[in-house]
Amino acid sequence: xxxxxxxxxxxxxxxxxxxxxxxxxxxxxxxxxxxxxxxxxxxxxxxxxxxxxxxxxxxxxxxxxxxxxxxxxxxxxxxxxxxxxxxxxxxxxxxxxxx
Amino acid sequence: xxxxxxxxxxxxxxxxxxxxxxxxxxxxxxxxxxxxxxxxxxxxxxxxxxxxxxxxxxxxxxxxxxxxxxxxxxxxxxxxxxxxxxxxxxxxxxxxxxxxxxxxxxxxxxxxxxxxxxxxxxxxxxxxxxxxxxxxxxxxxxxxxxxxxxxxxxxxxxxxxxxxxxxxxxxxxxxxxxxxxxxxxxxxxxxxxxxxxxxxxxxxxxxxxxxxxxxxxxxxxxxxxxxxxxxxxxxxxxxxxxxxxxxxxxxxxxxxxxxxxxxxxxxxxxxxxxxxxxxxxxxxxxxxxxxxxxxxxxxxxxxxxxxxxxxxxxxxxxxxxxxxxxxxxxxxxxxxxxxxxxxxxxxxxxxxxxxxxxxxxxxxxxxxxxxxxxxxxxxxxxxxxxxxxxxxxxx
Ligand code: SF4
Ligand code: SF4
Numbered sequence: 001x002x003x004x005x006x007x008x009x010x011x012x013x014x015x016x017x018x019x020x021x022x023x024x025x026x027x028x029x030x031x032x033x034x035x036x037x038x039x040x041x042x043x044x045x046x047x048x049x050x051x052x053x054x055x056x057x058x059x060x061x062x063x064x065x066x067x068x069x070x071x072x073x074x075x076x077x078x079x080x081x082x083x084x085x086x087x088x089x090x091x092x093x094x095x096x097x098x099x
Numbered sequence: 100x101x102x103x104x105x106x107x108x109x110x111x112x113x114x115x116x117x118x119x120x121x122x123x124x125x126x127x128x129x130x131x132x133x134x135x136x137x138x139x140x141x142x143x144x145x146x147x148x149x150x151x152x153x154x155x156x157x158x159x160x161x162x163x164x165x166x167x168x169x170x171x172x173x174x175x176x177x178x179x180x181x182x183x184x185x186x187x188x189x190x191x192x193x194x195x196x197x198x199x200x201x202x203x204x205x206x207x208x209x210x211x212x213x214x215x216x217x218x219x220x221x222x223x224x225x226x227x228x229x230x231x232x233x234x235x236x237x238x239x240x241x242x243x244x245x246x247x248x249x250x251x252x253x254x255x256x257x258x259x260x261x262x263x264x265x266x267x268x269x270x271x272x273x274x275x276x277x278x279x280x281x282x283x284x285x286x287x288x289x290x291x292x293x294x295x296x297x298x299x300x301x302x303x304x305x306x307x308x309x310x311x312x313x314x315x316x317x318x319x320x321x322x323x324x325x326x327x328x329x330x331x332x333x334x335x336x337x338x339x340x341x342x343x344x345x346x347x348x349x350x351x352x353x354x355x356x357x358x359x360x361x362x363x364x365x366x367x368x369x370x371x372x373x374x375x376x377x378x379x380x381x382x383x384x385x386x387x388x389x390x391x392x393x394x395x396x397x398x399x400x401x402x403x404x405x406x407x408x409x410x411x412x413x414x415x416x417x418x419x420x421x422x423x424x425x426x427x428x429x430x431x432x433x434x435x436x437x438x439x440x441x442x443x444x445x446x447x448x449x450x451x452x453x454x455x456x457x458x459x460x461x462x463x464x465x466x467x468x469x470x471x472x473x474x475x476x477x478x479x480x481x482x483x484x485x486x487x488x489x490x491x492x493x494x
Contacts, residue, residue, distance in 0.1 A: 006321040011261070011329070012202035013322045014299050015309040 026053060030077035032094045034070055040091035041067055047081035047092060056081060104284035105348070112273035115247040115280045116182060116208040116266075117142035121152055122288040123254055125206075126177035129157035129168035131187060134220045135270040136210035139182035162187040166194035166205075173203035174310050176297040178254065181205065184270060185212035185226045192230065195263075199234030200326055201311060202298055204257030204264070207235075208250055211372065211423075212270040213459045221460020222270035224371070225424040228433045234326055236264040236333055237401040239371045241357075243273055244280045245398075248352060251283070252344050254292055260336045261298045262329055269373040271460065283348060291347070330402045337399060355404035357396040358411055360386055364393030366417040366479040368471060369408075369438055371397050374421065374456070374463050381468035392472055397434065405441035412442055417450045417479035419471050423457045431455065431487040450478050456490040467491050 010016055043066055048056040055075035059068040070081075082092040110118060116139045120128070128147075130140040147156040155172075159165045165181050173179040183191065188209060198205050213219040214226055227237060238253065240246040246268045253264040268274055301310050314322055334355075341354045357375070360382055361367060370378050375396040382394045395411050397404075412418060420439070422432025430436065435453035442448060454471050457463045467490050478484055 003317060004321070006324040006328070009318070009321055009325065010299075011325050012298060013200060013311065013314055015312055016306075018307045018309045020309070 025073045026076050027071075027073045030072075030075060030097050032077040032079060033072070033097045034075065034077065034079065034081050034092050035095055036067070036070055037091050037093075038067075038069075040089055042086075042089055042091070043067055044086065044089075046084045046086070050080050050084045052076075052078065052080065104287065106282050106284075107279050108282050109277050110243055110247070110280045110282075111138070111275050111277050112243040112246055112268040113138035113210070113275065114142060115243040116250055116268070117146070118280075118282060119247045119250040119288075120180055120182075120208065121146045122283070122285045123178070123180065123251060123292060124152045124289065125154050125180040127155045127157065127169070127172035127179045128181060129159050129165045129172070129179070130181045130183065131159055131162050131165045133162070133184050133187040135212060135274045136182050136184035136187070136208070138274075139208050139210070143182075162190040163194060166191040166198060169205045170194060170198050170201065170203055173198070173205050173297075174201060174299075174301045176295065176300040176302065178258075178295045179203075179205045180208070180254075182208035182210075184210040185214055185220075188226045188230060189214060192233070195230055195233040195235060197311065198263045200322065202261040202326070202329065204254075204261055204295070206250065206253045206257050207263065207265040208246075209265045209267040210270045210274045211239075211267050219459040220270070222272050222373075223423045223458045223460065224267075225458075227265065227267050228424040228426075230265070231401060231433060234262065234330065235401060236260075236262055236330075236337070236399070238264065238266045238399055240266060240268055240273075240398070241373055241375050241396060243268065243276070243278050245352065246273065247280050247282065248344070248350065251288055251292070252340050252352075255340045255344075256333070256337055258295050259340065260329055260333045262333055267372070272373045287348070291344075333402050334404065337402075353396070353398055355397075355399045355407045356411065357398065359394040359396065361393035361395065361411060363391055364415055365391040366419075366475050367393045367395060367412065367415045368419045368421065368475060369395045369397055369434070370421040371400070371434065372423070374423065374468075377463055377465055377468045378421075378471075381465060381472055384465075384469065385472050390472070390476065392476070397438075400434070403437055403441070405437075408438060408441050409445060412449060413445055413447070415449050417452075417475050418442075419452055419454055419475035419478070421454045421456055421471070423455075425455050425458070435487070451486075452478055452484055453487040454490050455487065458492075461491050463491065
């Protein structure tokens with residue numbers, strides 16, 4: 001991306017067209033990757049509640065919200081979801097990020 | 100407007116500032132009282148309590164918070180004013196830079212007072228000189244009348260170029276001295292200023308923006324360059340606003356600097372603010388004796404009107420620059436250093452020296468004013484002198 005010169009930028013240091021965080025794909029920062037098992041998941045939504053990057057995807061199934069996977073474009077691999085998933089369920093585990 | 104109503108009122112400098120603020124009727128005033136500017140806020144809060152203004156008055160717990168509140172309100176499109184002095188301005192220091200870089204046209208009524216230590220409540224310019232690189236326009240006024248009108252003009256200037264403006268009066272000498280001020284009709288002031296048209300509005304949820312985000316090495320420099328350009332443009336805006344104001348309301352205020360008996364001057368004094376009154380008297384006395392001395396009263400210090408000074412001083416042989424603050428850098432005060440730099444490129448470069456005077460409210464009598472003129476005359480005649488002298492200090 002060609003960076004804008006001082007004559008082209010909006011004045012006052014403001015940023016227009018927010019939210020810009022959508023353009024910043026933080027998934028490239030990941031060294032560990034959460035892997036979700038739909039067969040174990042009880043849909044308690046703790047992972048969705050705690051994920052700092054809103055990377056747990058919810059979908060509506062028969063009028064009910066359900067976890068449907070992880071958005072790896074933004075998941076930074078912090079492991080919080082795996083940590084908060086109830087120990088008896090263990091529907092998310094962390095794996096090494098392979099390129 | 101068929102007829103412009105002007106009224107003569109006996110006001111102190113603080114009263115003149117507060118009265119101008121009442122007529123301006125800003126959307127938000129956030130302020131904290133400090134000597135000798137306390138009355139500005141005190142009188143204004145009475146206008147608020149009595150329902151004479153529509154202003155949202157925010158009584159904050161410090162000047163840092165005052166400027167922070169001003170920044171928030173201004174970013175939301177409000178017309179915002181505040182008032183302070185000395186330590187209060189110093190406490191705002193961090194937020195001053197943010198106000199100017201976010202291009203918020205906040206107007207600050209400032210009363211010049213020395214900075215501690217030792218603690219002193221009287222006039223010198225160390226407070227606003229400490230903010231000279233904060234990106235604010237700075238207008239130093241000679242008397243309450245000029246302060247009143249400059250504060251009204253400041254709103255126009257600020258909102259045209261989207262930069263904050265501080266207008267200053269000398270502490271106690273002017274802030275507490277009573278004089279005749281020619282005030283305008285309130286309707287005329289409000290009609291003149293109209294409504295603010297903000298460059299952006301952080302509360303406009305239909306066009307969301309981010310204000311004040313992180314700006315790392317890849318963009319910060321570009322944003323600073325824009326701000327410098329805005330300050331360059333401010334010169335044309337100040338010229339336009341003051342000229343139009345003079346024409347519209349029938350005044351004769353100088354734009355950047357007042358030239359006093361400079362026509363055929365061979366040597367000259369440059370001074371700011373209230374000391375110009377005493378200096379004019381001294382110039383008159385010397386002129387009566389046939390001495391070709393003139394005076395330049397610098398009114399706008401930011402942006403620095405170097406072109407104007409180059410023109411005014413192109414034919415003089417010696418200049419004495421007066422500073423009511425010292426940069427504690429072993430080479431004099433800030434006004435001196437900038438004036439000297441501005442004149443360096445003149446073909447016939449004048450000899451120039453600095454007189455630091457009046458620190459902490461030290462009186463500046465006519466005898467000192469005459470002494471300074473005589474010193475500059477000696478300089479013109481080729482005498483070799485120290486380039487900084489401290490006038491009025493005991494050895
Ligand atoms: S690893 Fe962290 S960022 Fe990724 S989905 Fe889990 S909680 Fe969200
Ligand atoms: S915390 Fe575990 S069980 Fe709960 S919704 Fe997330 S993956 Fe499913």
